[in-house]
Every structure is written in structure tokens, then in C-alpha cells.
Amino acid sequence: MSSPIIEINNLSKKFVLSHEGGSRNKTFREVLTDKAAFWNRKRSSGASEDFWALKDVSFTVNPGDRVGIIGRNGAGKSTLLKILSRITEPSMGEICIKGRVASLLEVGTGFHPELTGRENIFLNGAILGMSRMEIKSKFDEIVAFAETERFLDTPVKRYSSGMYVRLAFAVAAHLDPEILVVDEVLAVGDAQFQKKCLGKMQDVSQSEGRTVLFVSHQLGMVKTLCDKGIVLQKGQVAFSGTSSASIDYYINNSLEKNNETECFFAEDTSLNAQIISCKLTNTANEGQLRFDVFEQIYLQVTYVVRKPLSGMNICYALDKNAETIGYSFDTDFNESLLSQRDPGVYTFRVKLPHPLKAGQYQISTLSLGIVNLGAFNVEQNVFSFEVVEESFDPTYKSFSSNRDGMMVFNNEWEQLSYNAYE
Amino acid sequence: MQTEEIVIRPGLSEKNYWKDLWRYRELFYILSWRDIKVRYKQTVVGAAWSIIRPVITAVIFTILFSKVAKLDNPGVAPYALMVFAGLLPWQFFANALSESSNSLVGNSNLITKVYFPRMIVPASSVITSLVDFAISFGIFLVMLVWFQFLPPIQVLALPLFILLAFLCAVGIGLYLTALNVKYRDFKYIIPFIVQFGLYITPIGFSSSVIPEKWRIIYAFNPMVGIIDGFRWCLLGDPFNPVSLGISIAITVMALLIGIRYFRKVEKTFADNI
Numbered sequence: 001m002s003s004p005i006i007e008i009n010n011l012s013k014k015f016v017l018s019h020e021g022g023s024r025n026k027t028f029r030e031v032l033t034d035k036a037a038f039w040n041r042k043r044s045s046g047a048s049e050d051f052w053a054l055k056d057v058s059f060t061v062n063p064g065d066r067v068g069i070i071g072r073n074g075a076g077k078s079t080l081l082k083i084l085s086r087i088t089e090p091s092m093g094e095i096c097i098k099g100r101v102a103s104l105l106e107v108g109t110g111f112h113p114e115l116t117g118r119e120n121i122f123l124n125g126a127i128l129g130m131s132r133m134e135i136k137s138k139f140d141e142i143v144a145f146a147e148t149e150r151f152l153d154t155p156v157k158r159y160s161s162g163m164y165v166r167l168a169f170a171v172a173a174h175l176d177p178e179i180l181v182v183d184e185v186l187a188v189g190d191a192q193f194q195k196k197c198l199g200k201m202q203d204v205s206q207s208e209g210r211t212v213l214f215v216s217h218q219l220g221m222v223k224t225l226c227d228k229g230i231v232l233q234k235g236q237v238a239f240s241g242t243s244s245a246s247i248d249y250y251i252n253n254s255l256e257k258n259n260e261t262e263c264f265f266a267e268d269t270s271l272n273a274q275i276i277s278c279k280l281t282n283t284a285n286e287g288q289l290r291f292d293v294f295e296q297i298y299l300q301v302t303y304v305v306r307k308p309l310s311g312m313n314i315c316y317a318l319d320k321n322a323e324t325i326g327y328s329f330d331t332d333f334n335e336s337l338l339s340q341r342d343p344g345v346y347t348f349r350v351k352l353p354h355p356l357k358a359g360q361y362q363i364s365t366l367s368l369g370i371v372n373l374g375a376f377n378v379e380q381n382v383f384s385f386e387v388v389e390e391s392f393d394p395t396y397k398s399f400s401s402n403r404d405g406m407m408v409f410n411n412e413w414e415q416l417s418y419n420a421y422e
Numbered sequence: 423m424q425t426e427e428i429v430i431r432p433g434l435s436e437k438n439y440w441k442d443l444w445r446y447r448e449l450f451y452i453l454s455w456r457d458i459k460v461r462y463k464q465t466v467v468g469a470a471w472s473i474i475r476p477v478i479t480a481v482i483f484t485i486l487f488s489k490v491a492k493l494d495n496p497g498v499a500p501y502a503l504m505v506f507a508g509l510l511p512w513q514f515f516a517n518a519l520s521e522s523s524n525s526l527v528g529n530s531n532l533i534t535k536v537y538f539p540r541m542i543v544p545a546s547s548v549i550t551s552l553v554d555f556a557i558s559f560g561i562f563l564v565m566l567v568w569f570q571f572l573p574p575i576q577v578l579a580l581p582l583f584i585l586l587a588f589l590c591a592v593g594i595g596l597y598l599t600a601l602n603v604k605y606r607d608f609k610y611i612i613p614f615i616v617q618f619g620l621y622i623t624p625i626g627f628s629s630s631v632i633p634e635k636w637r638i639i640y641a642f643n644p645m646v647g648i649i650d651g652f653r654w655c656l657l658g659d660p661f662n663p664v665s666l667g668i669s670i671a672i673t674v675m676a677l678l679i680g681i682r683y684f685r686k687v688e689k690t691f692a693d694n695i
Contacts (some may be wrong), residue, residue: 086537089689095430109535126452
């Protein structure tokens with residue numbers, strides 16, 4: 001086995017957070033007053049606090065590895081990539097890299113809106129570290145990949161955003177350094193183009209044996225593209241191994257098994273009936289806030305009835321991106337409930353619509369009401385939960401979260417006939 | 423392809439800095455080219471602005487200083503030529519200073535997303551000003567023909583003075599641009615320096631107008647020596663070794679301090695910008 005291409009030893013990065021009015025760009029006056037305060041042996045300008053974006057991170061990458069770096073927001077992924085691409089300096093530790101690094105932290109870095117597509121290819125290429133000759137020799141390939149031949153001499157400010165992204169990615173996709181560092185950039189553009197980019201990345205890494213470091217929130221993409229994985233948690237390496245083992249680790253450990261899967265409400269005895277608690281669970285009745293697209297989600301509600309009530313129902317509303325998808329009443333398919341409810345504590349469980357397309361959902365309303373009179377006990381924004389694409393690679397699926405559409409059609413295509421050509 | 427090893431460690435000033443700078447020269451060219459190309463986009467008269475601005479300034483200064491203030495012209499050349507010969511390096515210096523000091527902040531999207539030796543950005547913006555300088559110089563040549571004035575033989579030394587002006591602008595520019603990343607006050611200080619400098623620098627008048635005993639102190643404005651030099655080359659005004667010497671000394675110092683400071687804070691640009 002050859003020696004590692006990247007060796008990271010005890011890498012740490014510290015930021016100083018200052019808690020004073022937000023602005024990070026000090027003015028001269030502040031500096032002067034700070035200095036003066038220092039001489040007076042007292043600090044005037046608020047508290048500051050060290051924040052370790054990365055702490056004691058060590059790992060090695062072998063040539064040809066495709067490493068997916070996963071972690072929650074703020075786990076230090078982007079900081080790590082920035083240090084690797086020499087944009088910012090570590091506070092401690094050391095990295096040894098054997099080879100040329102090209103980093104793609106953003107699509108279209110340095111694109112100038114006034115310049116034409118052709119000019120921007122050269123500009124962006126140079127910024128990403130390609131030589132003029134290199135760009136020239138790949139120019140036709142880049143243009144063909146971006147599918148923007150007709151607009152080569154149009155300023156990019158007149159491009160549609162899709163064209164812009166395509167052109168930008170096309171340039172980046174034709175870099176060929178020994179090490180490619182990619183941050184989340186594939187999350188742009190339409191699904192078809194994304195697939196094309198992913199294919200290109202696979203080509204680059206697999207057939208040409210390049211080393212790739214890839215950060216993405218789309219675990220399915222990490223699974224497809226990478227063979228190794230590293231899980232970062234609060235600036236530290238929590239797990240490293242194969243990409244699927246890392247993804248499993250991430251799902252089971254890094255995402256908080258939140259105790260907030262259950263909600264309790266303060267008792268108000270003036271109400272004739274009241275919701276006491278509710279819970280979001282999986283099939284096994286375990287509280288959970290993150291589900292796979294094909295996982296059945298349950299909402300469990302406990303309420304108390306203090307006086308016999310008739311005409312009461314219980315209702316929940318499901319929202320996606322602050323828009324209500326629908327409501328459900330417990331009386332919808334069981335009208336006998338309308339007649340009378342006796343005092344006591346009730347617990348119900350309801351299946352949420354299934355399957356749900358990946359995304360962020362909320363149980364935006366949970367309420368008790370009397371038919372035709374309205375709700376008398378309303379709880380809002382009870383749960384926020386996430387539906388993710390874990391059990392499958394979304395790339396070729398109709399219901400991939402990158403594709404337009406609101407629903408997962410749980411369709412099976414039935415073959416009715418087949419006649420072979422003679 | 424030979425593999426090179428890169429070591430990243432805090433505070434490690436890369437040994438390869440200057441080599442890197444050379445390797446990224448294409449980026450330097452292309453950024454300069456971009457700045458020039460984009461400069462007068464969406465303006466009606468376009469590049470004519472590089473002609474209109476110096477010409478109008480020269481006309482106003484000639485009227486103001488020769489006709490209204492009635493200052494002496496010790497040389498043999500017409501007053502308008504003297505003003506323009508002073509305006510040439512000054513406008514270059516002033517443009518270079520304002521362009522370079524805003525360059526890093528203006529290119530923050532690059533700074534936070536890609537690595538390259540940061541010095542390329544302010545340096546390439548100084549090149550843009552050099553293009554304006556070339557255009558102004560063209561106007562000066564036209565004026566020479568108009569006034570039927572033939573520059574003396576020492577005009578051959580002019581490139582040296584252009585170089586001096588360039589280095590002086592780069593030195594001060596590097597220092598200011600690095601400061602501007604952290605302290606945005608400089609966004610307001612620089613236009614002020616430039617505006618103020620226009621009056622305390624011998625542009626509309628000759629430096630010989632300054633009383634003898636103040637001349638040495640006056641020459642601590644590095645542009646004094648450079649403008650004296652320009653007038654010596656172009657118009658045959660008397661050679662002034664004192665102001666030139668001080669100007670060279672200050673330029674060297676500005677370069678050293680500018681580069682040192684820039685290198686020191688360069689690595690924190692991405693965090694501070």
C-alpha cells in the first residue's frame with residue numbers, strides 16, 4: 001500500500017467569538033479604545049469566548065480514496081475543507097499533502113456578470129488553478145458539458161440561473177488535480193444536471209484514481225460517490241470507516257435521539273378537555289424526529305376530558321415549509337366519536353400520510369374543538385421533524401428531493417403485455 | 423508530474439511563497455485583464471473617461487494656479503505642460519491607491535473560496551491604473567505636439583520614474599489594503615488622503631514655489647520626488663537630487679513595511695473579511 005496522500009495530525013481551529021454588537025470588522029476606534037482599556041487593566045468591550053471549530057482532528061487519506069465527510073451543521077466540515085484548501089490557517093496541528101489540491105467550495109467562484117461565457121471560462125479556470133493552455137485544450141469539452149454553446153458570447157448576467165450553474169460546474173468538473181475537495185456544490189442545479197455532475201465526479205475519481213474529499217448533507221450522494229467516510233461531531237472525528245458504516249453511525253449517534261420527541265403541556269383545569277401530551281414515534285413506538293421516506297410515522301396524543309362532551313374532535317395539521325399540506329380529524333372516519341366522550345384520559349395514535357417526500361415537516365397545529373363552534377385548546381408548532389432519503393440512493397428516483405413535486409407516488413407499474421419484435 | 427509536498431501548519435510562512443506567486447502569474451494577468459475589461463462597462467462614453475478626467479483636471483489646475491494664483495513656473499515649458507507632467511504620476515498613484523486598497527474587500531468572494539497568494543489581487547489592480555496612465559501619457563504626447571515642445575534627452579530615464587511611482591503605489595497600497603480588510607475605516611480614509619494629497623502635492627505648481635527651509639520636510643511626501651523627476655525628464659526642469667533621494671528611501675521603506683505587514687496578516691484575511 002502506498003503512503004497516505006493526506007495526513008492530518010491534531011488539527012485544531014479556534015475562532016474568537018466576541019459578544020459585542022455583532023460586527024466582526026472592528027473599526028479603528030474600537031481598537032484604540034480596546035488598547036486603552038487594556039492599559040487600564042480592565043476590559044471594557046464585552047466578553048469574548050473561544051470557539052473550537054475543529055479540535056484535535058487526525059486522519060489519513062490514501063491515494064484514490066473517495067472520502068465523504070458528514071456531520072451536522074457547525075460540526076466543522078467546511079472549516080476543515082477551508083484549511084485543506086489553504087484558505088484559512090489552522091490554530092494548531094499540521095497537515096501534509098502530497099499533490100496538487102483543487103478545491104470547489106462554491107460553484108462559479110469569481111464569475112463576473114459583465115463578462116461573456118467564454119471569458120468567464122478562462123477567468124474561472126485560472127482562479128481554480130488551471131493554466132491557460134489547459135483551459136484551451138479542454139474548452140470544447142467544457143462547453144459541450146455545460147450545453148451553452150449558443151450563449152458563449154453573451155454576458156453571463158443574461159444567463160438563466162440554470163445555465164449559470166451548468167457553466168460554472170462544467171469548468172470545475174474539468175479540473176484535474178491529484179486531490180479534489182468538494183463542498184456541497186452538487187446541491188445546485190436541476191436533477192438531471194446533478195446526475196450528470198455526479199457521473200462526472202465518479203468518472204474522475206474511479207477511472208482516473210483521483211482522491212476526492214466530499215462534503216454533503218445528502219447522505220445518498222455520499223453513499224454513491226464515496227467509499228470511505230468520516231463523521232465529524234462538534235469539531236472532532238467521531239467515526240471513520242467505510243462510507244456506509246459512517247452514514248449508519250451518523251444516523252444513529254450524531255443526530256440527537258431527541259427527548260423532545262415528546263411534548264407535555266401545562267394543565268389548565270378551566271378547560272373541559274385538554275391535550276396533555278403528544279409524541280412522534282416510529283412503528284416500534286420509539287420517539288423519533290427523523291424518518292426515512294418509507295418509514296411509517298405515528299403521532300400519539302394523550303388528552304384528558306374533564307366533563308362529558310359531545311361533538312368534540314381532535315385535529316392535527318401537517319405542514320411542509322410553512323405550508324399546510326392537510327388536516328386530519330379523529331372523527332373523519334369514526335363519526336360515533338361525535339356523540340359523547342366520557343371523562344377520563346384518552347390516548348390515540350394516528351398514522352401520518354405515507355410515504356412523505358424528503359424534507360422538513362411540522363405538526364403545526366394540534367387542537368381540540370367542538371364541531372361548528374371551533375377549537376378551544378390549540379397547541380401550535382408542536383413538532384418539527386425531518387424526512388430523509390436514507391434507505392435508498394435518490395439519484396434515479398422520481399421522488400428525489402431535488403426534483404420538483406410534493407408527493408411520493410407509491411406506484412407500481414404493472415406490465416400488461418410485451419411483444420418482442422420479429 | 424512530480425508530486426510536491428505541501429505542509430500546512432500555523433504560522434508557517436511558506437518557503438514557496440514567491441514561487442507560488444510566480445506560478446499563479448496567469449491568475450495575475452487574467453485578473454488585471456478582467457478589471458480592465460469590466461472597468462467601463464455600462465458607461466456611455468466608456469474608456470473616454472480615462473481621457474476626460476485628466477484633461478479637465480489639468481485645465482482647471484492651469485487656470486487656477488497660473489491665472490488666478492499667479493504662481494511662478496521656473497522651467498521653460500508652458501504652464502499647462504508643467505501641470506500635466508505632474509498630474510500624470512499623481513493620477514496614477516491616486517488611482518492605484520484607491521483601486522488596490524479596495525481590491526481585497528471587493529474580491530472577498532475569491533478570498534473566502536480559493537487559495538492563491540493574496541498579493542496578486544492588489545497588485546493586479548495597480549496594473550489597471552497603469553493602463554489609465556498609458557492613456558494619459560498619450561494625451562501628454564498630443565499636448566507636446568500642440569505646444570511644439572521637444573522633451574530633453576533625459577526623457578530616456580522616464581521608465582525609472584514610472585517604476586518608482588509604481589513601487590511606491592504598491593508598497594503603500596499593500597499596507598492599506600491589508601488594513602482595510604480588518605478596519606473598514608480605511609474605506610473613508612483613503613479618498614480623504616487622495617483628495618488632500620491633490621493639494622499638498624506639487625501638481626498645479628512647481629515644488630520650487632515652496633520656501634527653501636521647508637523643502638526637505640515637503641519632500642517627505644514621496645510624490646514630490648517622483649513629480650520632480652517627471653518634470654526633469656519630460657520638461658527639462660532642474661534636477662532635484664534631494665527630493666528624489668527621500669522619495670526613493672520612502673518607497674523602499676513603504677515596500678518593506680507593506681509586504682511584511684501584508685504577509686503577516688494575509689492568512690487571516692479569509693477569517694476577517
